[in-house]
Amino acid sequence: MHTVLTCSLHGETYAIDRLQNLSAAGKPLLAGYDLAAIKSTFTPDIVRQRNERSIWKFWEVLPVASAADAISLGEGVTPLLQCERRGEFSDYSQLYIKDESFNPTGSFKARGMSAAVTRAVALGAKAFALPSAGNAGGAAAYYSAKAGLPCYVFMPEDTPEANIDEAVVAGANVFLVNGLISDCGKLTRQACERFGWFDLSTLKEPFRLEGKKTMGYELAFDMAAASGSSSLTLPDVIFYPTGGGTGLIGMWKAFDEMQQLGWIGSERPRMVAVQAEGCAPIVKAFRDGVESAPLFPNAHTVASGLRVPAAVGDFLMIRCLRESRGTAVTVTDAELMQGVREIAARQGIYACPEGGAVWAAAKQLTATGWLKPDERIVLFNTGTGLKYNHLLKAEGLTRLDHTSASVMDEIAKRV
Numbered sequence: 298m299h300t301v302l303t304c305s306l307h308g309e310t311y312a313i314d315r316l317q318n319l320s321a322a323g324k325p326l327l328a329g330y331d332l333a334a335i336k337s338t339f340t341p342d343i344v345r346q347r348n349e350r351s352i353w354k355f356w357e358v359l360p361v362a363s364a365a366d367a368i369s370l371g372e373g374v375t376p377l378l379q380c381e382r383r384g385e386f387s388d389y390s391q392l393y394i395k396d397e398s399f400n401p402t403g404s405f406k407a408r409g410m411s412a413a414v415t416r417a418v419a420l421g422a423k424a425f426a427l428p429s430a431g432n433a434g435g436a437a438a439y440y441s442a443k444a445g446l447p448c449y450v451f452m453p454e455d456t457p458e459a460n461i462d463e464a465v466v467a468g469a470n471v472f473l474v475n476g477l478i479s480d481c482g483k484l485t486r487q488a489c490e491r492f493g494w495f496d497l498s499t500l501k502e503p504f505r506l507e508g509k510k511t512m513g514y515e516l517a518f519d520m521a522a523a524s525g526s527s528s529l530t531l532p533d534v535i536f537y538p539t540g541g542g543t544g545l546i547g548m549w550k551a552f553d554e555m556q557q558l559g560w561i562g563s564e565r566p567r568m569v570a571v572q573a574e575g576c577a578p579i580v581k582a583f584r585d586g587v588e589s590a591p592l593f594p595n596a597h598t599v600a601s602g603l604r605v606p607a608a609v610g611d612f613l614m615i616r617c618l619r620e621s622r623g624t625a626v627t628v629t630d631a632e633l634m635q636g637v638r639e640i641a642a643r644q645g646i647y648a649c650p651e652g653g654a655v656w657a658a659a660k661q662l663t664a665t666g667w668l669k670p671d672e673r674i675v676l677f678n679t680g681t682g683l684k685y686n687h688l689l690k691a692e693g694l695t696r697l698d699h700t701s702a703s704v705m706d707e708i709a710k711r712v
């Protein structure tokens with residue numbers, strides 16, 4: 298059970314027993330735990346023995362008094378798949394994809410929503426609202442449905458249809474807005490004030506981060522299993538498709554907690570933030586050597602999860618990249634979509650465009666020598682490609698007339 302909420306910029310603390318959004322300085326609040334007190338009862342071996350098949354197997358570092366209190370749809374516990382060495386992947390001896398498409402609603406957003414909705418319901422929230430240009434809206438709609446509470450989603454008009462439809466099917470009230478995610482965020486804030494809804498915007502409440510940090514915990518177990526060792530271990534490099542950055546910041550927090558618990562040492566992966574060329578505020582700030590990222594003008598990319606022109610957790614992401622001796626790179630829309638095709642055809646995984654982006658970035662950093670193909674590398678595929686079929690129309694299909702005498706000759710042309 299968490300014991301304190303702390304402003305991520307100034308460090309002052311806030312009560313844990315009431316609904317909270319940002320700190321007084323308008324910065325994210327971070328949940329803290331009495332890790333020393335749980336050290337003897339929360340160990341890797343104990344976690345391994347649990348039957349719980351969700352993020353709530355880590356309940357001691359999540360906002361509940363027991364796993365039974367969670368509002369869960371079975372999120373997390375996703376596979377870490379080692380890449381086959383073929384085609385463009387041939388040089389990489391220890392390349393893995395953490396495949397988050399296995400989550401409820403097909404994306405890693407489920408982890409954060411499960412934690413945030415669980416905590417907010419326990420503190421008396423009666424309705425939820427959030428801006429979303431992609432998967433978060435769907436995830437929020439389904440966890441609200443599970444909680445039996447209304448959900449209001451503000452989406453830019455160009456949000457992929459699948460994301461809009463899934464939210465509507467779950468009974469969410471969806472508003473399509475003629476602007477960007479940041480405009481939707483403004484409307485969410487105003488509507489929450491006016492109607493008393495709880496704002497689930499990314500990093501504007503403390504617990505989506507907590508849910509997403511479980512990717513960091515799981516990875517330590519996955520990597521140990523992959524190397525046949527019982528000691529938890531982390532990869533050398535993690536590639537993360539970065540929008541609001543919740544997963545990046547969350548995993549970094551998880552590594553710190555695991556060190557305090559004595560589960561790992563001080564070693565850390567190099568963290569790589571991947572953004573699209575048309576919307577790269579974090580990459581620009583990282584390259585400019587500044588602490589925060591100004592609004593990125595005219596944001597555009599087909600990877601809708603990366604279309605975040607300004608992020609409230611900007612300074613936390615940049616800090617994580619620097620402390621980890623990581624980096625930040627951009628890829629073009631053409632490169633990220635090519636990445637989706639290569640992962641599908643060579644690895645059998647239908648990745649989302651954001652997943653394609655991290656593979657494109659890994660190739661780019663291999664070419665510059667920053668990444669060595671024999672390092673232990675983890676790419677995050679944050680969602681399923683199935684929601685992006687509109688970007689990947691099948692080409693070159695052969696149509697068959699099953700009544701034709703030459704139908705086998707037609708097939709032979711494709712063999």
Ligand SMILES: Cc1ncc(COP(=O)(O)O)c(C=O)c1O
Nearest residue numbers: 540541542543544602651679680
């Ligand atoms: C598939 C996908 N990948 C990545 C992101 C960005 O995630 P984060 O906000 O943790 O940076 C999103 C956010 O919408 C997403 O839907």
